[in-house]
Amino acid sequence: MSRDDAALEAFRQEIRAWLPEVCPASLRPDASGAAPTAEERKAWLDAFAQRGYTTPTWPKEYGGGGLSKHEVRVLNEEVTRFGVFPPGVSFFGTAMLGPVLLEFGNEAQKQEHLRKITSGEINWCQGYSEPGAGSDLAGLQTRAVRDGDHYIINGSKIWTTGANHADWMFCLVRTDPDAPKHDGISFILFDLRVPGVTISPIKLISGESDFCQVFFEDVRARAENLVGPLNGGWTIAKRLLQHERQMLSGGMPGGAPMAVPRKKGKKAEVPRPTSALAERAREYLGDSDGTLAEPVLRDRIAQYELDTLCFGLALKRSGEEAKAGHGAGAATSMFKLYASEANKRRAEIQMSVRGASGLGWEGEGFSANELMETRGWLRSKGNSIEGGTSEVQKNVIAKRVLGLPD
Amino acid sequence: MSLVLTEEQSLLKETAAEFVQEKAPVAHLRELRDRQDATGFSRSLWKEMAELGWSGILLPEEHGGSDLGLAELGVVLEECGRTLAPYPFLSTAVLGASAIALGGSAAQQQAILPGVCAGETLLALAFQEKPRFAPYDIATQAKATADGYALSGEKVFVLDGHVADHLIVAARTSGAAGDRAGLTLFLVDPAASGVGVTRTSMVDSRNAARIRLENVAVSSDRVLGEADAGADLLDAVIERGTVALSAELLGLIHEVFDRTVTYLKERQQFGVPIGSFQALKHRAADMFCEVELSHSIVLDALRAVDEERPHRERIVSAAKARCSDTAGLVTREGLQMHGGIGMTDEEEIGLFLKRAKAAELTLGDGTYHRDRFARLTGF
Numbered sequence: 001m002s003r004d005d006a007a008l009e010a011f012r013q014e015i016r017a018w019l020p021e022v023c024p025a026s027l028r029p030d031a032s033g034a035a036p037t038a039e040e041r042k043a044w045l046d047a048f049a050q051r052g053y054t055t056p057t058w059p060k061e062y063g064g065g066g067l068s069k070h071e072v073r074v075l076n077e078e079v080t081r082f083g084v085f086p087p088g089v090s091f092f093g094t095a096m097l098g099p100v101l102l103e104f105g106n107e108a109q110k111q112e113h114l115r116k117i118t119s120g121e122i123n124w125c126q127g128y129s130e131p132g133a134g135s136d137l138a139g140l141q142t143r144a145v146r147d148g149d150h151y152i153i154n155g156s157k158i159w160t161t162g163a164n165h166a167d168w169m170f171c172l173v174r175t176d177p178d179a180p181k182h183d184g185i186s187f188i189l190f191d192l193r194v195p196g197v198t199i200s201p202i203k204l205i206s207g208e209s210d211f212c213q214v215f216f217e218d219v220r221a222r223a224e225n226l227v228g229p230l231n232g233g234w235t236i237a238k239r240l241l242q243h244e245r246q247m248l249s250g251g252m253p254g255g256a257p258m259a260v261p262r263k264k265g266k267k268a269e270v271p272r273p274t275s276a277l278a279e280r281a282r283e284y285l286g287d288s289d290g291t292l293a294e295p296v297l298r299d300r301i302a303q304y305e306l307d308t309l310c311f312g313l314a315l316k317r318s319g320e321e322a323k324a325g326h327g328a329g330a331a332t333s334m335f336k337l338y339a340s341e342a343n344k345r346r347a348e349i350q351m352s353v354r355g356a357s358g359l360g361w362e363g364e365g366f367s368a369n370e371l372m373e374t375r376g377w378l379r380s381k382g383n384s385i386e387g388g389t390s391e392v393q394k395n396v397i398a399k400r401v402l403g404l405p406d
Numbered sequence: 407m408s409l410v411l412t413e414e415q416s417l418l419k420e421t422a423a424e425f426v427q428e429k430a431p432v433a434h435l436r437e438l439r440d441r442q443d444a445t446g447f448s449r450s451l452w453k454e455m456a457e458l459g460w461s462g463i464l465l466p467e468e469h470g471g472s473d474l475g476l477a478e479l480g481v482v483l484e485e486c487g488r489t490l491a492p493y494p495f496l497s498t499a500v501l502g503a504s505a506i507a508l509g510g511s512a513a514q515q516q517a518i519l520p521g522v523c524a525g526e527t528l529l530a531l532a533f534q535e536k537p538r539f540a541p542y543d544i545a546t547q548a549k550a551t552a553d554g555y556a557l558s559g560e561k562v563f564v565l566d567g568h569v570a571d572h573l574i575v576a577a578r579t580s581g582a583a584g585d586r587a588g589l590t591l592f593l594v595d596p597a598a599s600g601v602g603v604t605r606t607s608m609v610d611s612r613n614a615a616r617i618r619l620e621n622v623a624v625s626s627d628r629v630l631g632e633a634d635a636g637a638d639l640l641d642a643v644i645e646r647g648t649v650a651l652s653a654e655l656l657g658l659i660h661e662v663f664d665r666t667v668t669y670l671k672e673r674q675q676f677g678v679p680i681g682s683f684q685a686l687k688h689r690a691a692d693m694f695c696e697v698e699l700s701h702s703i704v705l706d707a708l709r710a711v712d713e714e715r716p717h718r719e720r721i722v723s724a725a726k727a728r729c730s731d732t733a734g735l736v737t738r739e740g741l742q743m744h745g746g747i748g749m750t751d752e753e754e755i756g757l758f759l760k761r762a763k764a765a766e767l768t769l770g771d772g773t774y775h776r777d778r779f780a781r782l783t784g785f
Binding site for chain 2: 275278292298301306307310311313317320326331338391393397401402404
């Protein structure tokens with residue numbers, strides 16, 4: 001065993017001893033009885049946050065875990081082995097704002113904000129799209145005008161996920177209306193719980209309201225929270241979008257699998273491959289000799305599963321190429337595009353499989369799962385719009401990867 | 407195993423690329439076609455490839471092979487796919503050599519494999535009888551005789567069957583066409599009495615033959631592997647062939663896509679490069695996704711077979727389905743985007759379209775392999 005391996009093994013043993021010490025009984029895999037309370041969930045979060053494990057790779061000086069990639073892998077493995085989901089912290093802070101603050105923020109900004117992301121104290125939301133600036137994001141019109149130690153913000157943001165539950169917003173604002181559109185944008189952070197902010201949830205076709213429109217009327221933001229250079233926000237905006245797309249493709253079918261806790265005592269063996277989609281289809285369509293009864297739908301499911309398998313391998317290969325020092329690889333630009341289109345395809349197949357059982361909106365006559373899947377089908381239509389439409393992604397691939405002319 | 411090429415594999419890729427681009431570019435295939443070459447490839451060039459260790463790339467060193475894996479063979483085949491090099495890799499180095507290496511007795515291996523490694527002996531696997539790939543749909547009969555068997559039947563689409571020194575014939579020792587049980591593989595001398603070999607002229611200018619067997623006497627020591635259990639061997643051989651062909655298709659896919667993107671940048675209409683039109687850009691971006699997916703699954707499938715990974719069969723089917731379909735996509739789109747010039751015999755894109763179709767329909771197309779993939783995934 002090399003010195004590195006020995007240190008990693010010691011880390012593993014330490015984590016293995018630590019998890020049962022801090023995990024509330026109600027969250028444990030062998031828990032029976034009452035569901036965990038809010039206090040217990042908070043205790044679990046605090047245990048992770050105190051060690052910086054909610055943002056494990058961030059430097060310790062900003063509250064992060066200061067872990068190497070190998071240590072993060074071990075941490076994840078041990079959490080999975082213990083059989084508990086890690087505490088959840090909003091990814092707007094951990095996966096999007098945090099990384100750009102580490103790269104572009106000044107010392108004071110890092111000190112003020114990063115710890116509160118790690119601890120889950122502050123929930124962030126993303127002020128990007130506007131009613132008049134969707135795919136043409138750089139056409140945004142929300143104005144920020146300097147007034148002493150503050151900027152005065154006027155305008156509106158739309159499709160702001162979770163703004164009604166958020167404490168702060170990272171926001172793109174126009175600070176120079178006369179400059180070419182990309183050169184007059186700044187990236188600023190401000191508290192949403194101030195006068196002049198109005199947040200209106202938007203009811204979607206799925207009946208849910210996970211997006212909001214946010215209106216600003218003379219909202220005052222502290223000037224010291226402008227990140228990066230004045231009018232230099234576009235570079236930061238793009239970098240943050242890269243983090244966002246990476247994250248969006250990771251959580252989609254075929255993406256990096258979520259750590260699913262395994263029942264204790266179960267031997268690790270190579271399971272026989274199955275398809276959750278096909279198993280669900282079997283309930284509705286039936287089969288003959290193990291083959292789904294509806295051959296055309298079966299072929300659609302097979303194509304979907306096959307493509308998802310290939311997509312997962314493309315993600316794996318891209319990660320390995322990055323690790324081998326070949327750079328992130330051209331393939332990363334397709335992940336968000338492919339994952340969101342695949343997710344829509346999956347939802348369409350589910351609708352075909354379920355027939356009229358997929359048409360229920362609420363109430364009696366449908367299982368909870370059916371109602372949820374129907375809403376999910378509607379919600380999936382947004383996958384290829386949010387975070388950059390599929391058409392914008394294709395423009396990016398054509399330009400940046402294939403080098404096709406404007 | 408990682409999906410990134412090792413240093414050795416990268417080096418092999420460079421060597422292979424240089425070799426085929428210099429000695430077997432697309433013009434080489436065209437020349438063979440135009441002079442209606444009796445062999446369909448250059449035997450001396452195949453010997454050169456053998457000297458590089460390619461004809462025996464999967465075979466053990468004791469027979470003169472390189473003892474490498476499919477991951478390495480795949481690297482070579484990818485480069486051959488880029489230039490449409492019509493060499494007997496699939497027939498001899500993969501299907502034929504694997505049948506003998508995996509199923510043959512020590513004596514059979516010793517008699518045949520050194521010649522394969524030297525680039526002198528050519529092999530052909532004669533199993534298919536119907537136009538569409540259906541590996542167990544074999545009616546050819548092998549009737550027991552006093553000192554062996556008598557084979558009767560007809561085989562189609564026998565790759566390189568017109569030049570093979572040994573035919574490996576799948577025939578039925580029991581059961582009925584469609585049964586997996588009851589198959590046996592035989593080594594058959596194409597010069598034996600009752601064997602009729604007819605070369606067929608194929609759309610991709612490659613080589614295949616129809617083979618008629620009429621009461622062909624085959625002695626018992628010419629059985630490959632176990633009588634009646636030939637499907638196990640046939641499956642293993644076809645599995646290797648399927649991933650190898652997927653690797654060739656991957657090379658073709660990359661080449662056609664690269665050429666098409668280049669053309670989009672060069673070809674001017676309305677005073678601008680046609681690649682500036684969004685209608686074409688978006689289709690190119692869609693193709694890029696499929697190319698990346700195809701690349702990833704091929705690398706994994708080659709390694710899965712090398713590692714004898716559990717449940718690798720469905721990875722292999724996924725690779726062949728994905729590559730068959732992607733090759734179809736990029737060749738159809740590539741031709742369309744080349745416009746009128748793409749329809750000419752002079753422009754090479756059409757040669758890629760023809761090869762893509764032939765390779766798609768060899769060893770099972772997308773439909774066949776999606777069905778198999780579904781079965782192996784439990785639906």
